[in-house]
Amino acid sequence: MLLVIVSLLIINVFISRLILNIYVEQRKSNVLIRANIVANETKNYLTTNAMSNINSIAEEYSKEISGRIIVVDRTGVVRGDSNKEYLGSTFRHTEIQYALKGQTSANIYNFKDYGHVLYVSVPAIFHNRIVGAILISVSINDIYREVSHINQNLYLISAVSIVLIAFISFIFLDFTFRPLESFTKAIDGMTKGDFKQKVEINTNDEFKNMADAFNAMIMKLDQVDKQRNDFVANVSHELRTPISSIKLLSDSLLHQNEDNISIYREFMEDISAEADRLNNIIYELLALVDLDKEKLHINYKTTYMNFLLEKIVNRMRPLAEKKNIKLTLEQDERIQIKVDSEKIQQAIINIIDNAIKYTSEYGKVQVKLYSQSKWCVIEVKDNGIGIPENRLSQIFDRFYRVDKARSRKTGGTGLGLSISQQIVSLHQGIIEVESVVDKGSIFYIKIPNDINL
Known part of the structure; x- marks a missing residue:
């Protein structure tokens, strides 16, 4: 669920940024077109300083784009202002400076009072000479409101998707992971020493493969456990046999009333043989223990x-x-x-x-x-x-x-x-x-x- 939520958040942010960029680029393109039109229509007047003609053109196009248009001559003096605020004043705005150098620029500013505003400037060129610059500023708050509305819809869809995924996951969780109950039961049985456990899974997925491997492991463990029990029983029997013989021979000697040295020698030889046999068993058992060590050093x-x-x-x-x-x-x-x-x-x-x-x-x-x-x-x-x-x-x-x-x-x-x-x-x-x-x-x-x- 965490992976789904993080993925959806990343996707939403990406889509939001992508839509915002598309809308802004479209608006920039449209404003740049208008700015170039204004530049073409005012360049003749900028050479004659016909302020009234320039201002009327600025006002006309300002209404079409719902923005503000400022036209300056090559010295930075305002010759046209759709708001008539800076007429005759020197205008040193950054975008104007770029335009007077022959560069087209477009930037977005976020003002406390006006919100997001797009500034676009283009140079006015007459006979290959820069005679002025046009600055257009338009509000793009409508774009941000539209993107915000889209974001709300995206987050709503994401929330509904998460709820649906969670519901479906919890519905099918028991069905999907039910085989784990079989494994848990079998493992509990193993911890109690019962190696006859078997996991029965009839699906054709990874659980089936795991069950087959688990059953093979259980079978091997059962064999090892049986071998261990047999080994302990055999060791006990093998050690008990010579010890019993030594005990029997010793008791016979203790109850022997004869002084015949040959009889005592015969009994002592038998005891010595059984002791050798016992020693041989212990030696071979120790050899097996050494060979079973995982880190046994082989001196090649x-x-x-x-x-x-x-x-x-x-x-x-x-x-x-x-x-x-x-x-x-x-x-x-x-x-x-x-x-x-x-x-x-x-x-x-x-x-x-x-x-x-x-x-x-x-x-x-x-x-x-x-x-x-x-x-x-x-x-x-x-x-x-x-x-x-x-x-x-x-x-x-x-x-x-x-x-x-x-x-x-x-x-x-x-x-x-x-x-x-x-x-x-x-x-x-x-x-x-x-x-x-x-x-x-x-x-x-x-x-x-x-x-x-």
């Missing part, structure tokens, strides 16, 4: 991936040899890229470690390094138990394990792949998986050759 350095993989494979080979698994590294080319070597090493170790864990004795785990288009590819292939096709999309979820019973046996926490994926994502890379049950899996770690830092 130019790294020879061949050397890095050789170091990783040599480090993992003793673990593979415990299960008589053949761990090999194949390098077809030398590859040098920018990565955070410490973090990318952790991601690769986690995936190779998984391959070894889920490969049976006398199996094979092959690691390959090669370039593919814009990617540096690290391929980890095993002939282990494989992953069902319908589970491939879930294997990077935190604490997710395809076979929980086997994971308990191998000591997995379900966090390794999630950590690897986040590290690779931080490097603007991706991890792809192919797997067939009982035949094995292939993990492709793809890191861009030219990372945008």
Whole structure:
């Protein structure tokens, strides 16, 4: 409404000024024409100082234009005055001075007693010589009264328009912004922890687009909330399991009556293993927290991936040899890229470690390094138990394990792949998986050759 009111005021002022200027210019044009006519008719008399003839001409035209006409000779002496007030006197009016210099002028004055008066002066030229000047003054109060009347009508129309606009706006306000009530209701529900809200809008406007975006956001928040609850439940379960085992083993030791050192050693070894498992879970949880930080610093350095993989494979080979698994590294080319070597090493170790864990004795785990288009590819292939096709999309979820019973046996926490994926994502890379049950899996770690830092 404020915008409409300001706009109408600006328009009214503009129209008022425009109409006033048009009327004034028309009046100026008409008076200038009369002034030139008077100049043409009096120029002969000005050379002979025939005051009576000049005055009669001034009086005649004065009646036609309803104004005052003053005619002066080239010395400024008044030779004709329609009011007969200044006859014979020297007249030094500004417009007269301009006219005696050969300039036509027209100005508007606002007098307290007379109101708005238009002064027009023209030179009287005879044989290319200025012989005098004509000054005409006419009241233009009628123009200002007409413009004032037009302004009143404009303001009346504007006031009626504002009232109509306000009425229409308030009538349709509820209809137009009714969808906002749905948003308000949904947001109130969200503040109470209910992420099942949904905004239903059947229009084809911006509200519909906003509702779709809002519903998508709600769905995502609901998924995040569910993941959070699952995460808390899984963390609680994972931490409780080794703690319960340690408690059980400790109680068994306390109630043990035998002095057999081997039994105590066996129990202490089990307690140590559970403590290591608990420590591993805490370490991986802390790693996830670090990776979730928005301002995590990635220390990019130019790294020879061949050397890095050789170091990783040599480090993992003793673990593979415990299960008589053949761990090999194949390098077809030398590859040098920018990565955070410490973090990318952790991601690769986690995936190779998984391959070894889920490969049976006398199996094979092959690691390959090669370039593919814009990617540096690290391929980890095993002939282990494989992953069902319908589970491939879930294997990077935190604490997710395809076979929980086997994971308990191998000591997995379900966090390794999630950590690897986040590290690779931080490097603007991706991890792809192919797997067939009982035949094995292939993990492709793809890191861009030219990372945008």
